[in-house]
Amino acid sequence: MSLINGRPLMPPTATGWYWKAVGRLRGPDPDEDINEAEAALYESKRFPRVTAHQLRHTAASLMIADGAHIKTIQKQLGHKSATVTLDHYGHLYPDDLDDIAARMGVRFRRGCGKPCGENAGTTR
Structure with a gap:
């Protein structure tokens, strides 16, 4: 368990x-009077709603992709x-x-003719 000052690290x-920072990155919500297509376009260009748990998975995935030891x-x-x-x-x-x-x-x-491992000296 992760601890900060002797206390468990709690999710945001x-x-x-955390959510205030994500909100600043996302920017203001669109006006209510825009149509559905404009709202979808606006949302597609915004910073995504990323949870701390998603960031954890992303960090793990990047470490694996970079070859970090398990x-x-x-x-x-x-x-x-x-x-x-x-x-x-593992997937x-x-x-x-x-x-x-x-x-x-x-x-x-390459090793043909040389004994190797547990099979050294065995005959069949």
């Missing part, structure tokens, strides 16, 4: 500093274990089974 409230991400997010982090964000890791198989194949071909 609707009247707190333990680093776990600590940054305050998860109890790397398993929790992987359960939440963001690339599926590299083909790449791993190719690299293992290269190692196997």
Whole structure:
């Protein structure tokens, strides 16, 4: 759990500093007398309503995309274990089974004739 001054870090409230900052970035709400198409265009150009939880997921996604170690991400997010982090964000890791198989194949071909690992000295 994240702590500030010994107290739990609480999510922002609707009247707190976070939503006030988002409101400043978004700008004023459109006038009520504009039509639906104008309102949609205005909304599409505004800063999005981003929750603190969405920012947390964005930070995790960016760390994964940049190749951060899972333990680093776990600590940054305050998860109890790397398993929790992987359960939440494991789908963001690339599926590299083909790449791993190719690299293992290269190692196997290079190492032919040499004993390796647990199979050293075994015969069939």
